[in-house]
Amino acid sequence: MLKACHSIREHILRASFESGQGHIPSCFSIVEILYALYSVMNHRPENPHWENRDIFILSKGHGSLGYYCVLADFGYFDIKDVYSFGAYKSAFGCHADRLKIPGVEASTGSLGHGIGLGVGMALAMKIKKENRQVYVLVGDGEANEGSVWEAVLVAVSLNLSNFTILYDNNMSHQRGLQIHNPHKHFEGFGCDTYQVAGHDVEELKKHVAIKSGTVKVIVAETVKGYGCKTFTGNHYAWHRRSPNEQELQQLLKELHAASV
Amino acid sequence: MRLQFKDTLKQLAEVNDKIVLILGDVSVYLFNDFKEKYPERFYNLGICENTIISAAAGLSSQGFLPFVHTITPFITERSYEQIKIDMCYNNFGCNILSWGASFDYAWDGPSHHCYTDVAILRLLPGIEVIVPGSNKEVATLLQSQYDNGKTTYFRLSNNMHGVDNFSVEFGKGVVVRDKGSKFTVMTAGPILKNVLEAAQGLDVNIVYFHTIKPIDTDLIKEFKHTGILVISDAFGLYEAICEVPQLRVTNYGLPERFCCCYGTIKDMQQEFGLDARSIRKAIETCFTATS
Numbered sequence: 001m002l003k004a005c006h007s008i009r010e011h012i013l014r015a016s017f018e019s020g021q022g023h024i025p026s027c028f029s030i031v032e033i034l035y036a037l038y039s040v041m042n043h044r045p046e047n048p049h050w051e052n053r054d055i056f057i058l059s060k061g062h063g064s065l066g067y068y069c070v071l072a073d074f075g076y077f078d079i080k081d082v083y084s085f086g087a088y089k090s091a092f093g094c095h096a097d098r099l100k101i102p103g104v105e106a107s108t109g110s111l112g113h114g115i116g117l118g119v120g121m122a123l124a125m126k127i128k129k130e131n132r133q134v135y136v137l138v139g140d141g142e143a144n145e146g147s148v149w150e151a152v153l154v155a156v157s158l159n160l161s162n163f164t165i166l167y168d169n170n171m172s173h174q175r176g177l178q179i180h181n182p183h184k185h186f187e188g189f190g191c192d193t194y195q196v197a198g199h200d201v202e203e204l205k206k207h208v209a210i211k212s213g214t215v216k217v218i219v220a221e222t223v224k225g226y227g228c229k230t231f232t233g234n235h236y237a238w239h240r241r242s243p244n245e246q247e248l249q250q251l252l253k254e255l256h257a258a259s260v
Numbered sequence: 261m262r263l264q265f266k267d268t269l270k271q272l273a274e275v276n277d278k279i280v281l282i283l284g285d286v287s288v289y290l291f292n293d294f295k296e297k298y299p300e301r302f303y304n305l306g307i308c309e310n311t312i313i314s315a316a317a318g319l320s321s322q323g324f325l326p327f328v329h330t331i332t333p334f335i336t337e338r339s340y341e342q343i344k345i346d347m348c349y350n351n352f353g354c355n356i357l358s359w360g361a362s363f364d365y366a367w368d369g370p371s372h373h374c375y376t377d378v379a380i381l382r383l384l385p386g387i388e389v390i391v392p393g394s395n396k397e398v399a400t401l402l403q404s405q406y407d408n409g410k411t412t413y414f415r416l417s418n419n420m421h422g423v424d425n426f427s428v429e430f431g432k433g434v435v436v437r438d439k440g441s442k443f444t445v446m447t448a449g450p451i452l453k454n455v456l457e458a459a460q461g462l463d464v465n466i467v468y469f470h471t472i473k474p475i476d477t478d479l480i481k482e483f484k485h486t487g488i489l490v491i492s493d494a495f496g497l498y499e500a501i502c503e504v505p506q507l508r509v510t511n512y513g514l515p516e517r518f519c520c521c522y523g524t525i526k527d528m529q530q531e532f533g534l535d536a537r538s539i540r541k542a543i544e545t546c547f548t549a550t551s
Contacts, residue, residue: 106350115314123318124321154306
């Protein structure tokens with residue numbers, strides 16, 4: 001595990017402990033995806049509205065705490081601010097809000113909206129002939145929503161070559177409607193699809209950088225709760241739960257063991 | 261009204277290159293000229309209303325002025341969550357123009373009837389809700405509201421009220437008839453036609469609204485001393501009027517049941533007592549009871 005990703009996970013654990021909020025296993029599965037993406041994307045943390053920036057939308061809203069910790073790591077704001085997560089009057093809600101958080105491009109939370117929003121943004125860039133990219137991260141549980149597939153259909157029909165869907169295949173769908181071989185679904189829709197080890201930053205970066213003639217999909221094979229044995233043993237129990245002090249120490253120990 | 265929408269949009273698109281038209285596979289031939297003239301600003305995204313709203317919000321976020329157009333129940337009731345979050349909460353201003361108000365698609369049955377759109381949309385913070393009853397209202401209100409950074413809903417209809425001699429200004433109700441009566445009928449949109457016919461010779465004032473949100477509260481207050489009867493073929497107007505406190509107000513509109521018959525809009529209006537004859541009876545009954 002990269003040092004930066006270890007540090008991001010540690011902040012997720014500590015912020016969740018402080019606030020009593022968070023979907024930690026869901027956040028842990030996307031750390032490398034977001035870290036790789038923000039390493040490759042054109043963006044300026046010191047000027048979040050820079051006109052030539054690429055755009056990222058977190059469609060799977062449960063990952064917001066992980067998203068905040070990654071944005072803080074890249075310098076959008078101080079990580080200490082994130083520790084107010086979920087508190088009354090905090091800017092850092094349990095779903096990211098574009099009106100409150102620098103770098104957040106669209107407020108999400110209701111699942112199945114991100115790809116449609118991204119379609120409009122990518123289309124706008126095409127019309128304006130701008131050389132910018134749009135990235136949307138969706139979860140496999142979220143992909144139970146019909147609007148996900150409706151929007152993919154539209155994205156492909158518009159031939160949006162500046163549009164990338166990152167699919168967090170962390171097996172959340174197992175509790176609901178199972179989606180077997182999601183890469184085949186995306187291929188069937190006409191997307192340029194890649195299956196990638198979702199905790200390998202270099203592999204992720206390489207695939208984010210690939211130019212495509214149409215909509216690109218990166219199916220990231222991830223582990224829900226990756227980094228702590230406690231989560232991976234029973235991530236359902238930890239789906240929406242924060243650690244107490246004793247648990248925090250145990251989780252930090254496990255995280256450290258996984259990182260050395 | 262659809263033709264007026266087309267003509268007004270054409271005029272606006274000539275002077276504003278940020279306008280983008282998104283259709284949900286409706287009125288496609290009508291906008292052939294627009295498509296030919298502005299191929300990069302015309303998109304028929306098919307029958308996928310959720311994505312149409314989300315994509316319009318995404319376009320708006322990048323500086324465009326989207327006009328979304330398709331059939332009323334599907335773009336409002338089905339896509340309500342997308343309108344709420346993607347457009348309204350995000351502050352990504354868009355124009356939504358529906359087609360098929362209340363019972364315009366009478367023959368297609370309950371799936372195509374839509375009388376909740378005004379009521380549910382007006383609940384969303386920051387949205388504007390417009391129920392035009394004439395081409396003049398379509399043209400004037402589109403021109404004044406299309407580029408104001410808000411989500412604006414225009415409820416276009418097959419039918420019109422046939423009155424063109426009053427001035428049209430966004431957010432302003434219209435006193436169609438002030439007889440100094442102690443009774444006032446308040447109504448909105450095309451059904452004004454039936455109300456006017458019904459009220460012939462009756463001693464009642466008539467107040468009309470094309471803008472339901474924001475409703476013209478000052479005008480309502482001017483008639484606060486009178487007994488008010490709200491007549492509408494959709495939910496939403498009565499609720500908007502009732503936000504003015506201490507009114508003596510009665511509602512006359514749709515019952516708590518689906519309309520499961522077919523036929524024409526006239527058949528529907530008769531079924532629900534919204535034809536001129538039934539409305540006249542309702543006015544007489546209401547105001548006799550309260551006088």
